[in-house]
Amino acid sequence: MSPRFDLGFAVDEANLPAEWIPFRPLHERLSLWSALKHLAHNPRWNELLFMNSCAERLFEGGDIFYREEIAQHLLMAIESGEIAVKNPAHFMCFRIRAIYSDDAPAHCIGPIKEEVVLYSGFYALPNKGQRL
Numbered sequence: 001m002s003p004r005f006d007l008g009f010a011v012d013e014a015n016l017p018a019e020w021i022p023f024r025p026l027h028e029r030l031s032l033w034s035a036l037k038h039l040a041h042n043p044r045w046n047e048l049l050f051m052n053s054c055a056e057r058l059f060e061g062g063d064i065f066y067r068e069e070i071a072q073h074l075l076m077a078i079e080s081g082e083i084a085v086k087n088p089a090h091f092m093c094f095r096i097r098a099i100y101s102d103d104a105p106a107h108c109i110g111p112i113k114e115e116v117v118l119y120s121g122f123y124a125l126p127n128k129g130q131r132l
Contacts (some may be wrong), residue, residue: 005097
């Protein structure tokens with residue numbers, strides 16, 4: 001299984017967001033130059049690998065620590081401006097989707113499947129007073 005993260009924003013904690021935004025979606029293709037550059041220096045990819053490890057621990061029944069680690073990294077991405085918050089949101093939540101393939105022999109890839117494995121709780125957005 002390969003985890004994928006989506007973020008949602010809400011005004012209050014009453015309902016799940018209607019729209020989910022993928023967090024750092026994978027590129028379908030990379031140029032040779034981009035691929036070489038990614039091999040040499042790619043801290044964002046390393047951070048995503050760490051978050052994927054946390055998600056895999058959650059899949060295995062891990063505790064709240066791993067969910068909180070993922071949330072902190074997402075909140076830092078919001079605070080740094082990597083992710084734009086749609087006003088008038090005051091809260092962020094995330095979901096983890098599992099992408100997997102089954103029903104195929106070991107040497108083949110079967111149909112790609114996807115399911116939401118986890119919905120987080122709500123987290124107050126950083127600097128929320130400045131966005132009112």
